[in-house]
Amino acid sequence: MIVATYLKTPVARIMPRYTKKTVSVTQALVTPRNCTEIIKFVKQNNEFEVIEIHNAYTTSPQCPNSFFDKMWRHVTRHSTVTSISLHNTNCIPKYSACVLKRHSLGAESLKENSIAFCELRMPCMHWLHAKFACDTSLCKLVLSDNGLRDSEIAVICRVFETNRSIIHLDISNNQFGPNVVNNVCNTILSDNSSSVLKSLVVESNRLFDAGASLLAAVLQTNTHLCTLNMKITISDLWVSRV
Numbered sequence: 681m682i683v684a685t686y687l688k689t690p691v692a693r694i695m696p697r698y699t700k701k702t703v704s705v706t707q708a709l710v711t712p713r714n715c716t717e718i719i720k721f722v723k724q725n726n727e728f729e730v731i732e733i734h735n736a737y738t739t740s741p742q743c744p745n746s747f748f749d750k751m752w753r754h755v756t757r758h759s760t761v762t763s764i765s766l767h768n769t770n771c772i773p774k775y776s777a778c779v780l781k782r783h784s785l786g787a788e789s790l791k792e793n794s795i796a797f798c799e800l801r802m803p804c805m806h807w808l809h810a811k812f813a814c815d816t817s818l819c820k821l822v823l824s825d826n827g828l829r830d831s832e833i834a835v836i837c838r839v840f841e842t843n844r845s846i847i848h849l850d851i852s853n854n855q856f857g858p859n860v861v862n863n864v865c866n867t868i869l870s871d872n873s874s875s876v877l878k879s880l881v882v883e884s885n886r887l888f889d890a891g892a893s894l895l896a897a898v899l900q901t902n903t904h905l906c907t908l909n910m911k912i913t914i915s916d917l918w919v920s921r922v
């Protein structure tokens with residue numbers, strides 16, 4: 681089992697790289713000044729599509745009025761942004777009630793959201809729910825390698841109670857067990873679900889035979905799921921059955 685950890689080694693203060701459509705921050709110590717520059721770039725660029733923050737760390741205060749709340753608000757409200765990719769970083773969006781009350785949720789153009797190796801907890805999960813519980817353009821949601829437990833995955837299941845746009849969900853290499861699989865089956869994969877999910881990746885979790893049995897049963901009636909990746913998590917007997 682791979683457990684996500686933040687970047688611990690010292691990193692240099694490298695400036696973000698900008699192109700007409702992309703902001704990329706890698707191997708960097710992210711400062712409030714960087715956030716201000718990103719916000720300025722996003723606000724002035726009508727062709728902005730992708731933001732990538734990989735192996736970057738910040739020591740900036742995490743509070744409702746912080747630079748990161750402002751940065752993510754502007755990024756997700758941008759009319760042309762299509763992809764967010766966060767990998768091994770603590771520069772992640774978090775739910776802020778006071779911010780969401782003052783500003784629209786946005787994220788209407790976002791098609792892919794990938795957050796991996798970021799050790800996500802409830803504040804970020806509630807942000808995901810607030811952004812994507814309603815129908816959006818989001819098609820691909822990747823939350824692998826984040827140490828997600830039963831409670832965090834339960835929030836994601838709530839997203840699928842009303843979302844009808846996400847067709848790919850990757851929650852592999854986390855720490856949830858059979859109880860969550862039951863929730864996934866009832867809210868995402870059952871006949872009564874409004875979900876349109878076509879691809880589900882759950883490999884390398886604590887599913888055991890109990891979780892595999894639940895998935896095998898629901899697949900007998902599910903008509904929209906095309907791909908299910910469960911490798912390594914279950915016995916060969918259950919693989920053949922699924």
